[in-house]
Amino acid sequence: MTRLGKRTLIGIIFVPILLFIYYLGGLTLQIFVSLLTILGVREFVIILKKKGINIHFIPVLVASLIINWFMYFFNFNNIIFLYIGFCILIISYDIFSNNINQASERAAYSMFILIYIPLLLEFIYLLRQLENGRFLLIFLVILVWITDTGAYFVGVKCGKHSNIFKSSKKKSVEGFIGGFVTAFIFTYIGAILIYQIWNFRFSWNDIFAYTVIVGIFGQVGDLMESILKRDFNIKDFSNLLSEHGGILDRFDSIMTSAPLLYCYFTIIR
Structure with a gap:
């Protein structure tokens, strides 16, 4: 099958599913956004690892999901304080790590991930709830x-x-x-x-x-x-x-x- 054929087939399969999830909204959409967050964080971490930067995957993933569900329950209110708290915790994680090499790179990419992936993706749910x-x-x-x-x-x-x-x-x-x-x-x-x-x-x-x-x-x-x-x-x-x-x-x-x-x-x- 050609590349265009594969793209078309995947589109035919997934577009109706996506639109149905967006149509339903509510908890179904929130779970879907959380799944996107998990997969997105995983993709980013794997690419970073190939570049030689090993960030702390589990803490970042857990923090990302907490951001998702915090916004689900409490909307956008006070998210900045939660984000700052997670940034401090993730940076502090290296205090107990045996590997302090690339600590600044890990911290920078971890903070970027927390904004770029869970925070931005969650607005899909927030927009649907208007x-x-x-x-x-x-x-x-x-x-x-x-x-x-x-x-x-x-x-x-x-x-x-x-x-x-x-x-x-x-x-x-x-x-x-x-x-x-x-x-x-x-x-x-x-x-x-x-x-x-x-x-x-x-x-x-x-x-x-x-x-x-x-x-x-x-x-x-x-x-x-x-x-x-x-x-x-x-x-x-x-x-x-x-x-x-x-x-x-x-x-x-x-x-x-x-x-x-x-x-x-x-x-x-």
Whole structure:
């Protein structure tokens, strides 16, 4: 089977499952987010180990899951104090370790993991729990997929300026702009369809927010992931999803879009 065939088959199998989990929300979605956290932390730790940096996997994983479930029970309140506490504990862990080499690298990567993986992923659940969160989350996920596809095809057909984004030689300015335009077009079309079918209205401010967050910051999330992969000299974080890469490869845009969209609907709107 060709690479495109494998990607398509995996998409056909997993997309309906993902959308159903997002539709259900609640505890089912929270357990799913925790599973993503476990797999994401594992991917990151394995890559670090290949680079010669051995962080304390179990303490970081336990702290990550506690962050997940703390946000599940108490929302986003006081999470900064929990995070600071975990950072101190993880750094202090080396006091009792026989290996103090690379202590600063372990501490830095551990603190980064606690923000990048459990904290950002948990906003998938928090966004779903908002009023009309079912529409907000599913619309976001579909829009991210469509934007990524639009950016890819515009980049392939029209991409000429690929030296701007140093993090990824495959990303072109034309592809980035194509992704943004795709985000706007399908946000507008999606808003009309959602109103006609479910009588849920998106304002022009909502359409603008989705366009900017997905069309710009969603793609920035993908570029951020590319920076990490270039630093680690890898193509993907894992082959868990075959041609789609690993969990961190597939959820990079969601991990930057969901927190910003949550902030928009809870603070700005």
